Amino acid sequence: MTPDQHEAVTTALFAFWTARSDAAAAQQAKGNVDVGGRSGVTAGGHMDQIARLLAGVAVAAGAPAEAVYYKAPTGDPNKRDKIAHRYTLPSYFRPTKSYDVVVYDTLGEPCVIVELKSQSGSYSNNANNRAEEAIGNAVDLQRALDEGLVPGxxxxxxxxxxxxxxxxxxxxxxxxxxxxxxxxxxxxxxxxSRVRLLCQRLVEDEHYVAAWAVTTSRPECAGEKICPVILQQARLDKEAAKKGWPTPERLPHEHRFDWSEMSQDTGFVQFTASMTARIRAAYPQGPGATAAEQLALPGA
Structure with missing residues (x-):
């Protein structure tokens, strides 16, 4: 991974957390308080910077900016109004499905379709759901392609x-x-490890051409209802009080933003190289410097 790529990924992943915090605060200000950390997710927008990152990769690969559609984050200078229908495609088992990034070729057919998912907390409840969603979405899209509902x-x-x-x-x-x-x-x-295996097998079984599996830590404490350190300390204190034991030592409690990939096979470099190859096949001449500069992202 180049320094520019590392910086771009770091910026997008850090924005994932700040967007969640901002969304949760906005929801709470409206009186909408979800259980645990759901308010940061149900408000939407927490993956938009990652969508923007991949949109920048598409433009750098040769796609004209006007052919790249994504859920743009607030403040994005390239945010366009009334384009949701361009990243919403027909489905087979349901009417439509909105994707996070869709790139069109010169024939007006989708040449790149990207789905983004995240999981933060509530692992036991959501781990199987995420696997079912990934498989179901892939099968649904393939059937839509087979039936000619989605061209290309x-x-x-x-x-x-x-x-x-x-x-x-x-x-x-x-x-x-x-x-x-x-x-x-x-x-x-x-x-x-389940996320890594899910992504690997989705590609091995040809449900997706490529997958990117990444893990990232929070830059700040999520609070007593979510933070695993606080929850573990509470369990230890409760057990000690129940059994008459001395007060347990305080667990180390610090939060620092970081990120890492689970394997090279499901890494950012492999993912974007594969996507870039497909876009260059659709746009062998490239869009020219002007279109690439419009997104103004690292590598564009």
Whole structure:
């Protein structure tokens, strides 16, 4: 990964957290308080900077800016009004599906379609849901392509961002019950390893052409209802009080933003290289410097 790429990814992932915080504050100001950290998600927009990052990659690869449609974040100078229908495509098992980035070729057909997903907290409730969504969306899109509802032969990409914390890193699942023996790879897993495996198998089974799996940590504490350190400390204190033990030592409690990828096979470089190749096939001459400069993103 080049320094420019690293800086661009860092900026987009940090914005993921600030957008969540801003959205949660706005929801609370309106009196809409979701359980746990959902208010930062249900308000929307937390993945928009990542969509913008990938839109910039598309323009740098040769697509004209006017052929790239994405859910632009607030303050984006390239934000266009009334374009939602351009990143909303017909479906087979439902009427339509809105994607996060859609790039059109010179024939007006989608040549790139990207789906973005994230998971922060509530892992046990949402881990299986995310897998089901990814598989279902991929099957739905393929059937829409087969039926001619969506024209062309687009490159498809899947991005999964999961929070890096003590819970997502913890081993689990050793005691999961099932009617028959499970895949040995699930004998002991973490939520992060499940994301990596999901992305790898989605590509191996050709549900998507490429996937990017990334984990990132919060720059600040999420509060007593979400923070795994606070929750663990509360459990230890409660158990000690119940059994008459001395007050437990305070657990280290600090938060620092960072990010990492789970494997090269599902990394940003591999993902964007694959996407770039598809766009260059659609736009072999490139858009020229003017169009590339419109997004003004690193590498554009």
């Amino acid at each position: 032969d687009p490159w498809t990409g899947y991005v999964f961002l999961i929070e890096d914390d003590d819970i997502s890193r913890a081993s689990g699942g050793a005691k999961d019950s099932a009617a028959f023996p499970r895949d040995p790879i699930f004998a002991d897993w973490t939520y992060q």
